[in-house]
Amino acid sequence: MxxxxxxxxxxxxxxxxxxxxxxxxxxxxxxxxxIDVFDLTTPTTWKDLMDYYGAIEKHWRICVNCGIPTLGTAIHLEHAGSTGSMQPAVIPTEYLLTRLEVIDMTSLVKNHQSAVVTLDIALQWTALKYDPREPTLILFKFGWKRTIAYKRRCVCKIPGLSYELAEWIAANLSHVVGVATDAPSLESEQTREFTTRTVANVLGKSGIYMIENVNLRRKIPERGCMTIAMPLKMLSANYVPTRLTAFCPSQKTEQHVAIAxxxxxxxxxxxxxxxxxxxxxxxxx
Structure with a gap:
Protein backbone atom coordinates (compact mmCIF):
# COMPACT_ATOMS: atom_id res chain seq x y z
CA MET A 1 0.00 0.00 0.00
CA ILE A 35 -23.18 25.57 -12.39
CA ASP A 36 -23.93 25.45 -16.12
CA VAL A 37 -21.26 24.73 -18.71
CA PHE A 38 -21.63 26.52 -22.07
CA ASP A 39 -19.73 25.58 -25.20
CA LEU A 40 -19.39 28.94 -26.98
CA THR A 41 -17.55 27.49 -29.97
CA THR A 42 -18.59 27.63 -33.60
CA PRO A 43 -16.72 24.77 -35.32
CA THR A 44 -14.14 25.22 -38.08
CA THR A 45 -13.47 22.57 -40.72
CA TRP A 46 -9.94 21.73 -41.84
CA LYS A 47 -10.94 22.53 -45.44
CA ASP A 48 -12.02 26.07 -44.55
CA LEU A 49 -8.83 26.55 -42.56
CA MET A 50 -6.65 25.33 -45.45
CA ASP A 51 -8.52 27.57 -47.91
CA TYR A 52 -7.85 30.56 -45.66
CA TYR A 53 -4.14 29.93 -45.15
CA GLY A 54 -3.74 28.94 -48.78
CA ALA A 55 -5.05 32.37 -49.77
CA ILE A 56 -2.54 34.02 -47.41
CA GLU A 57 0.38 32.05 -48.85
CA LYS A 58 -0.66 32.98 -52.39
CA HIS A 59 -1.00 36.65 -51.36
CA TRP A 60 -4.62 36.76 -52.45
CA ARG A 61 -6.83 39.61 -51.31
CA ILE A 62 -8.60 38.32 -48.19
CA CYS A 63 -11.00 39.64 -45.58
CA VAL A 64 -8.67 41.73 -43.43
CA ASN A 65 -11.21 44.16 -41.98
CA CYS A 66 -14.35 42.18 -42.71
CA GLY A 67 -15.32 38.78 -41.31
CA ILE A 68 -15.12 35.13 -42.39
CA PRO A 69 -18.04 33.23 -40.81
CA THR A 70 -16.92 29.80 -42.06
CA LEU A 71 -13.72 29.94 -40.01
CA GLY A 72 -15.81 29.58 -36.88
CA THR A 73 -14.65 30.74 -33.45
CA ALA A 74 -11.11 32.05 -33.78
CA ILE A 75 -8.60 34.20 -31.93
CA HIS A 76 -6.09 36.75 -33.23
CA LEU A 77 -3.91 39.69 -32.25
CA GLU A 78 -3.97 42.73 -34.54
CA HIS A 79 -4.96 42.16 -38.17
CA ALA A 80 -5.89 38.65 -39.26
CA GLY A 81 -3.62 37.75 -42.16
CA SER A 82 -1.53 40.93 -42.17
CA THR A 83 2.26 40.88 -42.31
CA GLY A 84 4.01 41.36 -38.98
CA SER A 85 0.97 40.73 -36.79
CA MET A 86 1.51 39.21 -33.38
CA GLN A 87 0.59 35.54 -33.13
CA PRO A 88 -1.86 33.99 -30.61
CA ALA A 89 0.92 31.70 -29.40
CA VAL A 90 2.44 34.65 -27.50
CA ILE A 91 -0.66 35.15 -25.33
CA PRO A 92 0.19 34.26 -21.69
CA THR A 93 -1.71 31.17 -20.59
CA GLU A 94 -3.03 32.91 -17.47
CA TYR A 95 -4.83 35.41 -19.74
CA LEU A 96 -6.87 32.62 -21.30
CA LEU A 97 -8.66 31.82 -18.02
CA THR A 98 -10.79 34.91 -17.42
CA ARG A 99 -13.80 36.53 -15.85
CA LEU A 100 -16.57 37.04 -18.46
CA GLU A 101 -18.61 40.22 -18.93
CA VAL A 102 -21.36 40.11 -21.57
CA ILE A 103 -22.60 43.36 -23.14
CA ASP A 104 -25.93 42.71 -24.87
CA MET A 105 -26.28 44.93 -27.96
CA THR A 106 -29.06 42.98 -29.68
CA SER A 107 -31.64 45.75 -29.25
CA LEU A 108 -29.24 48.28 -30.79
CA VAL A 109 -28.60 46.26 -33.94
CA LYS A 110 -32.06 44.73 -34.34
CA ASN A 111 -33.02 47.11 -37.15
CA HIS A 112 -29.53 48.04 -38.32
CA GLN A 113 -27.24 45.21 -39.36
CA SER A 114 -24.21 47.52 -39.63
CA ALA A 115 -24.65 49.37 -36.35
CA VAL A 116 -21.59 50.95 -34.75
CA VAL A 117 -21.20 50.70 -30.97
CA THR A 118 -19.89 54.11 -29.94
CA LEU A 119 -18.16 55.00 -26.69
CA ASP A 120 -21.12 56.92 -25.21
CA ILE A 121 -23.46 53.99 -25.86
CA ALA A 122 -21.08 51.37 -24.46
CA LEU A 123 -20.42 53.30 -21.24
CA GLN A 124 -23.98 52.57 -20.16
CA TRP A 125 -22.73 49.11 -19.14
CA THR A 126 -21.05 48.66 -15.77
CA ALA A 127 -18.42 46.37 -17.29
CA LEU A 128 -16.99 49.34 -19.20
CA LYS A 129 -17.30 51.92 -16.43
CA TYR A 130 -15.03 50.25 -13.93
CA ASP A 131 -11.76 48.40 -14.26
CA PRO A 132 -12.33 44.80 -13.16
CA ARG A 133 -9.98 43.29 -10.57
CA GLU A 134 -9.37 40.06 -12.47
CA PRO A 135 -8.32 39.25 -16.05
CA THR A 136 -11.52 39.78 -18.00
CA LEU A 137 -12.94 38.91 -21.41
CA ILE A 138 -15.58 41.38 -22.63
CA LEU A 139 -18.08 39.75 -25.00
CA PHE A 140 -20.24 41.96 -27.26
CA LYS A 141 -23.45 40.11 -28.05
CA PHE A 142 -25.03 41.35 -31.29
CA GLY A 143 -27.37 38.44 -31.99
CA TRP A 144 -25.59 37.83 -35.29
CA LYS A 145 -26.45 34.53 -36.95
CA ARG A 146 -24.46 32.57 -39.50
CA THR A 147 -26.32 31.00 -42.44
CA ILE A 148 -25.28 28.67 -45.24
CA ALA A 149 -25.41 31.64 -47.63
CA TYR A 150 -22.15 32.89 -46.10
CA LYS A 151 -20.19 29.83 -47.22
CA ARG A 152 -16.72 30.91 -48.46
CA ARG A 153 -17.66 34.57 -48.37
CA CYS A 154 -16.38 37.69 -46.69
CA VAL A 155 -19.05 39.56 -44.74
CA CYS A 156 -18.79 43.30 -44.15
CA LYS A 157 -22.32 44.42 -43.30
CA ILE A 158 -22.11 43.44 -39.65
CA PRO A 159 -22.20 45.41 -36.38
CA GLY A 160 -18.88 46.41 -34.82
CA LEU A 161 -17.05 48.76 -32.48
CA SER A 162 -15.98 52.33 -33.10
CA TYR A 163 -12.29 53.15 -33.00
CA GLU A 164 -12.85 55.48 -30.03
CA LEU A 165 -14.47 52.69 -28.01
CA ALA A 166 -11.62 50.26 -28.74
CA GLU A 167 -9.10 52.99 -27.88
CA TRP A 168 -10.89 53.69 -24.59
CA ILE A 169 -10.91 50.01 -23.61
CA ALA A 170 -7.19 49.72 -24.36
CA ALA A 171 -6.31 52.87 -22.43
CA ASN A 172 -8.59 52.59 -19.39
CA LEU A 173 -9.34 48.94 -18.64
CA SER A 174 -5.99 47.46 -17.70
CA HIS A 175 -7.40 44.08 -16.66
CA VAL A 176 -9.31 43.48 -19.89
CA VAL A 177 -7.16 40.93 -21.71
CA GLY A 178 -9.61 40.03 -24.48
CA VAL A 179 -12.61 41.34 -26.42
CA ALA A 180 -14.99 38.94 -28.16
CA THR A 181 -18.08 39.03 -30.36
CA ASP A 182 -20.63 36.66 -31.85
CA ALA A 183 -20.17 38.47 -35.17
CA PRO A 184 -17.40 37.54 -37.65
CA SER A 185 -15.42 40.70 -36.88
CA LEU A 186 -15.11 43.52 -34.34
CA GLU A 187 -14.46 46.06 -37.10
CA SER A 188 -17.25 48.50 -37.96
CA GLU A 189 -18.13 50.74 -40.89
CA GLN A 190 -15.94 53.40 -39.26
CA THR A 191 -12.78 51.27 -39.32
CA ARG A 192 -13.00 48.84 -42.25
CA GLU A 193 -11.54 51.18 -44.84
CA PHE A 194 -8.39 51.88 -42.82
CA THR A 195 -5.14 49.94 -42.51
CA THR A 196 -3.93 51.25 -39.14
CA ARG A 197 -6.88 53.04 -37.53
CA THR A 198 -8.69 49.80 -36.82
CA VAL A 199 -10.13 48.05 -33.78
CA ALA A 200 -7.71 45.16 -34.29
CA ASN A 201 -4.64 47.41 -34.30
CA VAL A 202 -5.51 49.50 -31.26
CA LEU A 203 -6.45 46.44 -29.17
CA GLY A 204 -3.61 44.25 -30.44
CA LYS A 205 -0.93 46.86 -29.73
CA SER A 206 -2.13 46.94 -26.12
CA GLY A 207 -1.86 43.14 -25.87
CA ILE A 208 -5.62 42.59 -25.99
CA TYR A 209 -6.64 39.58 -28.06
CA MET A 210 -9.85 39.27 -30.08
CA ILE A 211 -12.19 36.27 -30.37
CA GLU A 212 -14.77 36.24 -33.16
CA ASN A 213 -17.68 34.04 -34.28
CA VAL A 214 -18.54 33.14 -30.68
CA ASN A 215 -21.50 30.76 -30.46
CA LEU A 216 -24.25 32.45 -28.41
CA ARG A 217 -27.25 30.39 -29.46
CA ARG A 218 -27.95 29.64 -25.79
CA LYS A 219 -28.80 32.42 -23.35
CA ILE A 220 -25.84 33.09 -21.10
CA PRO A 221 -25.74 35.24 -17.92
CA GLU A 222 -24.20 38.67 -18.43
CA ARG A 223 -22.16 38.45 -15.22
CA GLY A 224 -20.78 35.86 -12.83
CA CYS A 225 -19.21 33.53 -15.41
CA MET A 226 -15.67 32.41 -16.11
CA THR A 227 -14.33 31.35 -19.49
CA ILE A 228 -11.48 29.21 -20.73
CA ALA A 229 -10.16 30.02 -24.21
CA MET A 230 -8.21 27.18 -25.84
CA PRO A 231 -6.63 28.26 -29.14
CA LEU A 232 -4.65 25.92 -31.33
CA LYS A 233 -0.96 26.52 -30.58
CA MET A 234 0.05 27.22 -34.17
CA LEU A 235 3.41 29.00 -34.14
CA SER A 236 3.29 30.47 -37.63
CA ALA A 237 -0.33 31.58 -37.64
CA ASN A 238 -1.99 34.80 -36.56
CA TYR A 239 -5.63 33.70 -36.77
CA VAL A 240 -6.40 30.29 -35.28
CA PRO A 241 -9.50 28.27 -34.34
CA THR A 242 -10.31 28.46 -30.64
CA ARG A 243 -12.44 26.47 -28.22
CA LEU A 244 -14.28 28.80 -25.83
CA THR A 245 -16.08 27.38 -22.77
CA ALA A 246 -17.98 29.29 -20.10
CA PHE A 247 -18.87 28.22 -16.54
CA CYS A 248 -21.87 30.14 -15.20
CA PRO A 249 -24.27 30.12 -12.23
CA SER A 250 -27.43 28.28 -13.29
CA GLN A 251 -29.61 30.69 -11.34
CA LYS A 252 -29.57 34.43 -10.74
CA THR A 253 -27.21 35.20 -7.89
CA GLU A 254 -24.78 37.81 -6.65
CA GLN A 255 -22.10 35.14 -6.38
CA HIS A 256 -19.77 34.19 -9.22
CA VAL A 257 -18.03 31.11 -10.51
CA ALA A 258 -14.33 30.84 -9.67
CA ILE A 259 -11.50 28.38 -10.10
CA ALA A 260 -10.15 26.92 -6.85
Whole structure:
Protein backbone atom coordinates (compact mmCIF):
# COMPACT_ATOMS: atom_id res chain seq x y z
CA MET A 1 0.00 0.00 0.00
CA UNK A 2 1.17 3.56 -0.65
CA UNK A 3 -0.30 6.97 0.10
CA UNK A 4 0.03 10.11 -1.96
CA UNK A 5 -0.94 13.75 -1.39
CA UNK A 6 -1.41 15.88 -4.50
CA UNK A 7 -2.43 19.40 -5.44
CA UNK A 8 -4.37 20.01 -8.63
CA UNK A 9 -6.38 22.75 -10.31
CA UNK A 10 -10.06 21.90 -10.18
CA UNK A 11 -11.11 23.04 -13.64
CA UNK A 12 -14.38 21.32 -14.50
CA UNK A 13 -15.36 18.68 -11.98
CA UNK A 14 -14.38 20.79 -8.99
CA UNK A 15 -15.77 24.17 -10.12
CA UNK A 16 -17.28 26.06 -7.22
CA UNK A 17 -19.11 29.20 -6.18
CA UNK A 18 -17.29 31.34 -3.69
CA UNK A 19 -18.98 32.08 -0.39
CA UNK A 20 -16.34 34.57 0.73
CA UNK A 21 -14.84 31.98 3.09
CA UNK A 22 -13.05 28.66 2.96
CA UNK A 23 -14.25 25.74 0.86
CA UNK A 24 -15.19 22.33 2.17
CA UNK A 25 -16.48 19.16 0.50
CA UNK A 26 -20.06 19.74 1.67
CA UNK A 27 -20.28 23.16 0.04
CA UNK A 28 -18.51 21.84 -3.04
CA UNK A 29 -21.05 19.06 -3.62
CA UNK A 30 -23.93 21.50 -3.15
CA UNK A 31 -22.57 24.11 -5.54
CA UNK A 32 -21.65 21.77 -8.39
CA UNK A 33 -25.36 21.34 -9.09
CA UNK A 34 -25.89 25.06 -9.77
CA ILE A 35 -23.18 25.57 -12.39
CA ASP A 36 -23.93 25.45 -16.12
CA VAL A 37 -21.26 24.73 -18.71
CA PHE A 38 -21.63 26.52 -22.07
CA ASP A 39 -19.73 25.58 -25.20
CA LEU A 40 -19.39 28.94 -26.98
CA THR A 41 -17.55 27.49 -29.97
CA THR A 42 -18.59 27.63 -33.60
CA PRO A 43 -16.72 24.77 -35.32
CA THR A 44 -14.14 25.22 -38.08
CA THR A 45 -13.47 22.57 -40.72
CA TRP A 46 -9.94 21.73 -41.84
CA LYS A 47 -10.94 22.53 -45.44
CA ASP A 48 -12.02 26.07 -44.55
CA LEU A 49 -8.83 26.55 -42.56
CA MET A 50 -6.65 25.33 -45.45
CA ASP A 51 -8.52 27.57 -47.91
CA TYR A 52 -7.85 30.56 -45.66
CA TYR A 53 -4.14 29.93 -45.15
CA GLY A 54 -3.74 28.94 -48.78
CA ALA A 55 -5.05 32.37 -49.77
CA ILE A 56 -2.54 34.02 -47.41
CA GLU A 57 0.38 32.05 -48.85
CA LYS A 58 -0.66 32.98 -52.39
CA HIS A 59 -1.00 36.65 -51.36
CA TRP A 60 -4.62 36.76 -52.45
CA ARG A 61 -6.83 39.61 -51.31
CA ILE A 62 -8.60 38.32 -48.19
CA CYS A 63 -11.00 39.64 -45.58
CA VAL A 64 -8.67 41.73 -43.43
CA ASN A 65 -11.21 44.16 -41.98
CA CYS A 66 -14.35 42.18 -42.71
CA GLY A 67 -15.32 38.78 -41.31
CA ILE A 68 -15.12 35.13 -42.39
CA PRO A 69 -18.04 33.23 -40.81
CA THR A 70 -16.92 29.80 -42.06
CA LEU A 71 -13.72 29.94 -40.01
CA GLY A 72 -15.81 29.58 -36.88
CA THR A 73 -14.65 30.74 -33.45
CA ALA A 74 -11.11 32.05 -33.78
CA ILE A 75 -8.60 34.20 -31.93
CA HIS A 76 -6.09 36.75 -33.23
CA LEU A 77 -3.91 39.69 -32.25
CA GLU A 78 -3.97 42.73 -34.54
CA HIS A 79 -4.96 42.16 -38.17
CA ALA A 80 -5.89 38.65 -39.26
CA GLY A 81 -3.62 37.75 -42.16
CA SER A 82 -1.53 40.93 -42.17
CA THR A 83 2.26 40.88 -42.31
CA GLY A 84 4.01 41.36 -38.98
CA SER A 85 0.97 40.73 -36.79
CA MET A 86 1.51 39.21 -33.38
CA GLN A 87 0.59 35.54 -33.13
CA PRO A 88 -1.86 33.99 -30.61
CA ALA A 89 0.92 31.70 -29.40
CA VAL A 90 2.44 34.65 -27.50
CA ILE A 91 -0.66 35.15 -25.33
CA PRO A 92 0.19 34.26 -21.69
CA THR A 93 -1.71 31.17 -20.59
CA GLU A 94 -3.03 32.91 -17.47
CA TYR A 95 -4.83 35.41 -19.74
CA LEU A 96 -6.87 32.62 -21.30
CA LEU A 97 -8.66 31.82 -18.02
CA THR A 98 -10.79 34.91 -17.42
CA ARG A 99 -13.80 36.53 -15.85
CA LEU A 100 -16.57 37.04 -18.46
CA GLU A 101 -18.61 40.22 -18.93
CA VAL A 102 -21.36 40.11 -21.57
CA ILE A 103 -22.60 43.36 -23.14
CA ASP A 104 -25.93 42.71 -24.87
CA MET A 105 -26.28 44.93 -27.96
CA THR A 106 -29.06 42.98 -29.68
CA SER A 107 -31.64 45.75 -29.25
CA LEU A 108 -29.24 48.28 -30.79
CA VAL A 109 -28.60 46.26 -33.94
CA LYS A 110 -32.06 44.73 -34.34
CA ASN A 111 -33.02 47.11 -37.15
CA HIS A 112 -29.53 48.04 -38.32
CA GLN A 113 -27.24 45.21 -39.36
CA SER A 114 -24.21 47.52 -39.63
CA ALA A 115 -24.65 49.37 -36.35
CA VAL A 116 -21.59 50.95 -34.75
CA VAL A 117 -21.20 50.70 -30.97
CA THR A 118 -19.89 54.11 -29.94
CA LEU A 119 -18.16 55.00 -26.69
CA ASP A 120 -21.12 56.92 -25.21
CA ILE A 121 -23.46 53.99 -25.86
CA ALA A 122 -21.08 51.37 -24.46
CA LEU A 123 -20.42 53.30 -21.24
CA GLN A 124 -23.98 52.57 -20.16
CA TRP A 125 -22.73 49.11 -19.14
CA THR A 126 -21.05 48.66 -15.77
CA ALA A 127 -18.42 46.37 -17.29
CA LEU A 128 -16.99 49.34 -19.20
CA LYS A 129 -17.30 51.92 -16.43
CA TYR A 130 -15.03 50.25 -13.93
CA ASP A 131 -11.76 48.40 -14.26
CA PRO A 132 -12.33 44.80 -13.16
CA ARG A 133 -9.98 43.29 -10.57
CA GLU A 134 -9.37 40.06 -12.47
CA PRO A 135 -8.32 39.25 -16.05
CA THR A 136 -11.52 39.78 -18.00
CA LEU A 137 -12.94 38.91 -21.41
CA ILE A 138 -15.58 41.38 -22.63
CA LEU A 139 -18.08 39.75 -25.00
CA PHE A 140 -20.24 41.96 -27.26
CA LYS A 141 -23.45 40.11 -28.05
CA PHE A 142 -25.03 41.35 -31.29
CA GLY A 143 -27.37 38.44 -31.99
CA TRP A 144 -25.59 37.83 -35.29
CA LYS A 145 -26.45 34.53 -36.95
CA ARG A 146 -24.46 32.57 -39.50
CA THR A 147 -26.32 31.00 -42.44
CA ILE A 148 -25.28 28.67 -45.24
CA ALA A 149 -25.41 31.64 -47.63
CA TYR A 150 -22.15 32.89 -46.10
CA LYS A 151 -20.19 29.83 -47.22
CA ARG A 152 -16.72 30.91 -48.46
CA ARG A 153 -17.66 34.57 -48.37
CA CYS A 154 -16.38 37.69 -46.69
CA VAL A 155 -19.05 39.56 -44.74
CA CYS A 156 -18.79 43.30 -44.15
CA LYS A 157 -22.32 44.42 -43.30
CA ILE A 158 -22.11 43.44 -39.65
CA PRO A 159 -22.20 45.41 -36.38
CA GLY A 160 -18.88 46.41 -34.82
CA LEU A 161 -17.05 48.76 -32.48
CA SER A 162 -15.98 52.33 -33.10
CA TYR A 163 -12.29 53.15 -33.00
CA GLU A 164 -12.85 55.48 -30.03
CA LEU A 165 -14.47 52.69 -28.01
CA ALA A 166 -11.62 50.26 -28.74
CA GLU A 167 -9.10 52.99 -27.88
CA TRP A 168 -10.89 53.69 -24.59
CA ILE A 169 -10.91 50.01 -23.61
CA ALA A 170 -7.19 49.72 -24.36
CA ALA A 171 -6.31 52.87 -22.43
CA ASN A 172 -8.59 52.59 -19.39
CA LEU A 173 -9.34 48.94 -18.64
CA SER A 174 -5.99 47.46 -17.70
CA HIS A 175 -7.40 44.08 -16.66
CA VAL A 176 -9.31 43.48 -19.89
CA VAL A 177 -7.16 40.93 -21.71
CA GLY A 178 -9.61 40.03 -24.48
CA VAL A 179 -12.61 41.34 -26.42
CA ALA A 180 -14.99 38.94 -28.16
CA THR A 181 -18.08 39.03 -30.36
CA ASP A 182 -20.63 36.66 -31.85
CA ALA A 183 -20.17 38.47 -35.17
CA PRO A 184 -17.40 37.54 -37.65
CA SER A 185 -15.42 40.70 -36.88
CA LEU A 186 -15.11 43.52 -34.34
CA GLU A 187 -14.46 46.06 -37.10
CA SER A 188 -17.25 48.50 -37.96
CA GLU A 189 -18.13 50.74 -40.89
CA GLN A 190 -15.94 53.40 -39.26
CA THR A 191 -12.78 51.27 -39.32
CA ARG A 192 -13.00 48.84 -42.25
CA GLU A 193 -11.54 51.18 -44.84
CA PHE A 194 -8.39 51.88 -42.82
CA THR A 195 -5.14 49.94 -42.51
CA THR A 196 -3.93 51.25 -39.14
CA ARG A 197 -6.88 53.04 -37.53
CA THR A 198 -8.69 49.80 -36.82
CA VAL A 199 -10.13 48.05 -33.78
CA ALA A 200 -7.71 45.16 -34.29
CA ASN A 201 -4.64 47.41 -34.30
CA VAL A 202 -5.51 49.50 -31.26
CA LEU A 203 -6.45 46.44 -29.17
CA GLY A 204 -3.61 44.25 -30.44
CA LYS A 205 -0.93 46.86 -29.73
CA SER A 206 -2.13 46.94 -26.12
CA GLY A 207 -1.86 43.14 -25.87
CA ILE A 208 -5.62 42.59 -25.99
CA TYR A 209 -6.64 39.58 -28.06
CA MET A 210 -9.85 39.27 -30.08
CA ILE A 211 -12.19 36.27 -30.37
CA GLU A 212 -14.77 36.24 -33.16
CA ASN A 213 -17.68 34.04 -34.28
CA VAL A 214 -18.54 33.14 -30.68
CA ASN A 215 -21.50 30.76 -30.46
CA LEU A 216 -24.25 32.45 -28.41
CA ARG A 217 -27.25 30.39 -29.46
CA ARG A 218 -27.95 29.64 -25.79
CA LYS A 219 -28.80 32.42 -23.35
CA ILE A 220 -25.84 33.09 -21.10
CA PRO A 221 -25.74 35.24 -17.92
CA GLU A 222 -24.20 38.67 -18.43
CA ARG A 223 -22.16 38.45 -15.22
CA GLY A 224 -20.78 35.86 -12.83
CA CYS A 225 -19.21 33.53 -15.41
CA MET A 226 -15.67 32.41 -16.11
CA THR A 227 -14.33 31.35 -19.49
CA ILE A 228 -11.48 29.21 -20.73
CA ALA A 229 -10.16 30.02 -24.21
CA MET A 230 -8.21 27.18 -25.84
CA PRO A 231 -6.63 28.26 -29.14
CA LEU A 232 -4.65 25.92 -31.33
CA LYS A 233 -0.96 26.52 -30.58
CA MET A 234 0.05 27.22 -34.17
CA LEU A 235 3.41 29.00 -34.14
CA SER A 236 3.29 30.47 -37.63
CA ALA A 237 -0.33 31.58 -37.64
CA ASN A 238 -1.99 34.80 -36.56
CA TYR A 239 -5.63 33.70 -36.77
CA VAL A 240 -6.40 30.29 -35.28
CA PRO A 241 -9.50 28.27 -34.34
CA THR A 242 -10.31 28.46 -30.64
CA ARG A 243 -12.44 26.47 -28.22
CA LEU A 244 -14.28 28.80 -25.83
CA THR A 245 -16.08 27.38 -22.77
CA ALA A 246 -17.98 29.29 -20.10
CA PHE A 247 -18.87 28.22 -16.54
CA CYS A 248 -21.87 30.14 -15.20
CA PRO A 249 -24.27 30.12 -12.23
CA SER A 250 -27.43 28.28 -13.29
CA GLN A 251 -29.61 30.69 -11.34
CA LYS A 252 -29.57 34.43 -10.74
CA THR A 253 -27.21 35.20 -7.89
CA GLU A 254 -24.78 37.81 -6.65
CA GLN A 255 -22.10 35.14 -6.38
CA HIS A 256 -19.77 34.19 -9.22
CA VAL A 257 -18.03 31.11 -10.51
CA ALA A 258 -14.33 30.84 -9.67
CA ILE A 259 -11.50 28.38 -10.10
CA ALA A 260 -10.15 26.92 -6.85
CA UNK A 261 -7.24 24.84 -5.68
CA UNK A 262 -8.06 21.80 -3.64
CA UNK A 263 -5.80 19.63 -1.52
CA UNK A 264 -6.70 15.99 -2.09
CA UNK A 265 -5.40 12.74 -0.69
CA UNK A 266 -6.11 9.31 -2.03
CA UNK A 267 -4.86 5.78 -1.61
CA UNK A 268 -3.59 3.55 -4.36
CA UNK A 269 -2.85 -0.13 -4.10
CA UNK A 270 -0.03 -1.83 -5.93
CA UNK A 271 -1.39 -5.11 -7.24
CA UNK A 272 1.17 -7.74 -8.08
CA UNK A 273 -0.39 -9.46 -11.03
CA UNK A 274 0.82 -10.70 -14.40
CA UNK A 275 -2.00 -8.70 -15.99
CA UNK A 276 -0.22 -5.45 -15.20
CA UNK A 277 3.20 -6.52 -16.54
CA UNK A 278 4.25 -5.36 -20.00
CA UNK A 279 6.99 -7.35 -21.74
CA UNK A 280 8.08 -5.47 -24.85
CA UNK A 281 10.05 -8.45 -26.16
CA UNK A 282 6.93 -10.60 -26.19
CA UNK A 283 4.99 -7.89 -28.03
CA UNK A 284 7.69 -7.38 -30.64
CA UNK A 285 8.14 -11.11 -31.20
Missing amino acids: CRQITFYITLIVEMCLLYGGSLDSKHLDEELSV LKKASYTTQIVESRVYDVNLEEILN
